[in-house]
Amino acid sequence: DGGITQSPKYLFRKEGQNVTLSCEQNLNHDAMYWYRQDPGQGLRLIYYSQIVNDFQKGDIAEGYSVSREKKESFPLTVTSAQKNPTAFYLCASTTSGANTGELFFGEGSRLTVL
């Protein structure tokens, strides 16, 4: 059953702690993305990766870090430098090439900073 798996679904963190959100896909997609969703603000792009061992900052990358060591995996670390980390985080992937476009999303990880 192909898809994108995010874990954990819910996560609580104390201020000053780093936390890593997992994202794994078995769709054989080249490109992977992390979006942050806040109420009333839509989705905002944090980081994206179009190939293994390469990634670029999105619109709100400050306080976050990523790695892309395998095609299937794109973990996101929310560092203590992120000023307002409480949010819903969505991982997505898509194929590369002409006339593609659909983003396939995971079920999301809800991070709450206590």
Place this chain on the structure above:
Amino acid sequence: GENVEQHPSTLSVQEGDSAVIKCTYSDSASNYFPWYKQELGKRPQLIIDIRSNVGEKKDQRIAVTLNKTAKHFSLHITETQPEDSAVYFCAASMGGTSYGKLTFGQGTILTVHP
């Protein structure tokens, strides 16, 4: 960078009525415009998209129109049903290798009353 504005933020209709959601974008280089539907507690899913070489696209009860000159595009849902109730997001990107680098609107909460 790109900016996408979406209106209205909430929309309430009676079952069987039509619903229209409008978006404007700022970057004339954008040429790919998808619409995502997010049901409560679920992941966003693509419902329809349009590319800049097309002015209108229809899929059963859903249609999207694009006016590149005015830089706006709209989602039209006809014969609404209660299961259409969800949050709808418009988005824009430059396509090519950047299909997944989407700038989203703020979202519209659509409620269809039986």
